[in-house]
Amino acid sequence: MFTGLSAFPHSPLRDDVVDESAYGVLIERLVAAGVDSITALGSTGAYMYLDRAERRRVATAAVRHAGSIPVMVGIGALRTSQVLRLADDAQEAGASAVLLAPVTYQALGDDEVFGLFEDVTAGLSVPLVVYDNPGTTHVTFSDELYARIAALPNVASIKIPGVPVDPAEAAARVRAIRDRIPTSVGVGVSGDSAAATGLNAGCDVWYSVIGGTLPETALRISRAALSGDHALATAESERLEPLWAVFRAYGSYRVTAAIGEILGLVAPDSLPRPVHGLTREARTLVARLVDDLDLRA
Amino acid sequence: MFTGLSAFPHSPLRDDVVDESAYGVLIERLVAAGVDSITALGSTGAYMYLDRAERRRVATAAVRHAGSIPVMVGIGALRTSQVLRLADDAQEAGASAVLLAPVTYQALGDDEVFGLFEDVTAGLSVPLVVYDNPGTTHVTFSDELYARIAALPNVASIKIPGVPVDPAEAAARVRAIRDRIPTSVGVGVSGDSAAATGLNAGCDVWYSVIGGTLPETALRISRAALSGDHALATAESERLEPLWAVFRAYGSYRVTAAIGEILGLVAPDSLPRPVHGLTREARTLVARLVDDLDLRA
Numbered sequence: 038m039f040t041g042l043s044a045f046p047h048s049p050l051r052d053d054v055v056d057e058s059a060y061g062v063l064i065e066r067l068v069a070a071g072v073d074s075i076t077a078l079g080s081t082g083a084y085m086y087l088d089r090a091e092r093r094r095v096a097t098a099a100v101r102h103a104g105s106i107p108v109m110v111g112i113g114a115l116r117t118s119q120v121l122r123l124a125d126d127a128q129e130a131g132a133s134a135v136l137l138a139p140v141t142y143q144a145l146g147d148d149e150v151f152g153l154f155e156d157v158t159a160g161l162s163v164p165l166v167v168y169d170n171p172g173t174t175h176v177t178f179s180d181e182l183y184a185r186i187a188a189l190p191n192v193a194s195i196k197i198p199g200v201p202v203d204p205a206e207a208a209a210r211v212r213a214i215r216d217r218i219p220t221s222v223g224v225g226v227s228g229d230s231a232a233a234t235g236l237n238a239g240c241d242v243w244y245s246v247i248g249g250t251l252p253e254t255a256l257r258i259s260r261a262a263l264s265g266d267h268a269l270a271t272a273e274s275e276r277l278e279p280l281w282a283v284f285r286a287y288g289s290y291r292v293t294a295a296i297g298e299i300l301g302l303v304a305p306d307s308l309p310r311p312v313h314g315l316t317r318e319a320r321t322l323v324a325r326l327v328d329d330l331d332l333r334a
Numbered sequence: 335m336f337t338g339l340s341a342f343p344h345s346p347l348r349d350d351v352v353d354e355s356a357y358g359v360l361i362e363r364l365v366a367a368g369v370d371s372i373t374a375l376g377s378t379g380a381y382m383y384l385d386r387a388e389r390r391r392v393a394t395a396a397v398r399h400a401g402s403i404p405v406m407v408g409i410g411a412l413r414t415s416q417v418l419r420l421a422d423d424a425q426e427a428g429a430s431a432v433l434l435a436p437v438t439y440q441a442l443g444d445d446e447v448f449g450l451f452e453d454v455t456a457g458l459s460v461p462l463v464v465y466d467n468p469g470t471t472h473v474t475f476s477d478e479l480y481a482r483i484a485a486l487p488n489v490a491s492i493k494i495p496g497v498p499v500d501p502a503e504a505a506a507r508v509r510a511i512r513d514r515i516p517t518s519v520g521v522g523v524s525g526d527s528a529a530a531t532g533l534n535a536g537c538d539v540w541y542s543v544i545g546g547t548l549p550e551t552a553l554r555i556s557r558a559a560l561s562g563d564h565a566l567a568t569a570e571s572e573r574l575e576p577l578w579a580v581f582r583a584y585g586s587y588r589v590t591a592a593i594g595e596i597l598g599l600v601a602p603d604s605l606p607r608p609v610h611g612l613t614r615e616a617r618t619l620v621a622r623l624v625d626d627l628d629l630r631a
Binding site: 053080085086088115116117118119139140142143144145146148149150152153156172173175288290291309310311312313 | 350377382383385412413414415416436437439440441442443445446447449450453469470472585587588606607608609610
């Protein structure tokens, strides 16, 4: 489950209510493409904006539509007791694994982050993915903290926030992490523009934003890299550079929602306010990229 | 209401449940000291860690125990629709004003922050305090953004995150903000170590962490500054420098909770996990400060 392409679908809203019908279509699109796993309620899945009942409904819908494809469910929240309840809900919904980022309001020290993972992993019946997402959590993981957390029970994989651009440096970075963690714990790359480099450098899995909306596009990269055709993975990622550029300019979250809207998969205004969708100008640019880069799958 | 000392009490937990009995004692201590207002559910009041029902109970308890002292209630949340519901709850609980910080998970641009305040202020029946707290929200307000938001209906005060240490620079900073906002909108200082300088520099109010637990200590500073005895306010703040030093080292949130515990006002382990209280070593240091600085009121 912690190899290949893990696709992170958007949780679209319609008039501030989760659009379960559109969500089902998104999930079935991932199933049809043959992604290796689906991660519901990641950052792209707006987990931090949804309340407990909404998150339970999204997790349940993901599992129902995913068929035999394993579903991981994001359980991050600010308070440990809330995370524990969300972990219970995710497992009851049929999640095959859970994903946990140490989200913060008050800044957390390493012992506090470790304590969160210790408290949560202790009671799990499914594996856990450690979600290192400094851009949204404002937590910086040291390799020492990776090592402490990876030694906890039920930890299966670490979602790292990227790798160096240089292939040799990227490989050294992945090796350095692996040297600190048990061999049973995998390493997955996120930051879509770094995915080909990360997989070529030895990551097991790509935790992919774009994979949730454009699964075939993402699978071309993950399958090439993991079958050893590093050059093809790199070439395909380089072909998508204009997409990575708009990710950098507007944020992958807003751009991916816009692509879903442009493809008619989700209704307009699908993001949780106060987050705005792209401006008309940016949306026009993204719509042109969808055509120019042949991003309809 | 937006002048003098606004005291921000801690919302203590006991076995992960809000300790309403201890909370009532904290509020009555503020009433007895004669603070000018009470802000329930600020950062010190753990608002982001509490769910809607908990926040309703805390707001109701604050108003009940505060008697004739006006109570402001923090309504920040990640999603606009959640903020709107919390605003309704706060007003139903009897809040005299609400306090709103633009908390983030996905980073927000200026138009998104403005849109949040526009949506929330439109429906309010009470005044709103703009809560600029970059350390927890990761939003940086420009003076231009202050100006846009201050022009919205129902905006009464801006809680700024501090002022320059130099008195002349502090006065220039407060004047620069006032030049951009309507005269009907006040400016309040936060960051307790900056309070004397901020009030001396022309701020109307001190939004005070320590005022929620040590109201008489805080009132000595605010009353001196606002009665024109700037030297006394400065001297009292300088006397407390060892306290500001532990705030810088461990965070005002953790230190204030520890002081409440040391004074016997709240039970041990009153913070929401994963946030930890102070280490034994730091707590010993704070306990010594409580005695050395005569911080029992």
